Amino acid sequence: MDNHSIAMITYANKAAWEASAHLHKSGHGWAQLMASAGRPGFSVLDETLTALLRKYHVDGRRSVQIGCNNARELISLASLGGVPELGIDQSPSFLAQGRELANAAGLELKLLEANIYDLPDDLGNFDLVLITIGVLSWMPDLSEFFRIVSGLMKDGAVLVVYETHPFLEIFDPHRENPHEPGFSYFAEEPQVSTQAITYDGENHGKVEPSYWFIHPLGEIVTACIHAGLKLQELTEYPHSIREPEYDIYAGRNAQVPMSYSLVALK
């Protein structure tokens, strides 16, 4: 994809995330997060991601998270002995929430407001790059994305991705028949949404249009390989790491893949 299209799409998505940010800082969820961030051993990482990070020796690794949102996962790395150093996100309002959480946790983090496609040159490189749920689908160009990710990695560094399985993206739990595929797995055009972006399954009204992509698993793996990364493992899971309305696709006899993890070394 050309740079102009990438810039247009990421600019629009920034506006949509910004317009949704205040919805993430209200209510019980935020209060609970703030209260727990200050407790020893704070972590929002689930069992799967925790085990994976331990397996790849997160302890002592200088870490960066891309699309860190409010940095709750980046901060959680400290509970595993990791060294959370840098969070990158293009939404200043979410990063401001991240600063509050980092303060509550007593951690000094650099939280950088930047479009991942347009990073400053002097960020240095890291021992661990973390990418978690809900980042890849916002990326208009995966080849360029993983080239940039690879540039943030030292030789021998580990990339850990824990994401929604792209196959799940073909379903829409809000449709009348939610088990009928609603989107093509091979759609090349972005899906356009005007819904406020939240994770609670509620309708919070409309915001600026945002553009998201279904990147098939083959495209994701190929983009990693072309970026010079050495794939260590790719694991698909039947469990959901999405909003609660996606739970209707879990625990079925005819089970679709719902999430996956990918680990690659530089």
Ligand SMILES: C[S@@+](CC[C@H](N)C(=O)[O-])C[C@H]1O[C@@H](n2cnc3c(N)ncnc32)[C@H](O)[C@@H]1O
């Ligand atoms: C779904 S959220 C990540 C949530 C996180 N995994 C968690 O559970 O807290 C995706 C994040 O990616 C960020 N993002 C989307 N496109 C971006 C881009 N081009 N550059 C930097 N950040 C971007 C959004 O601002 C948003 O905070």
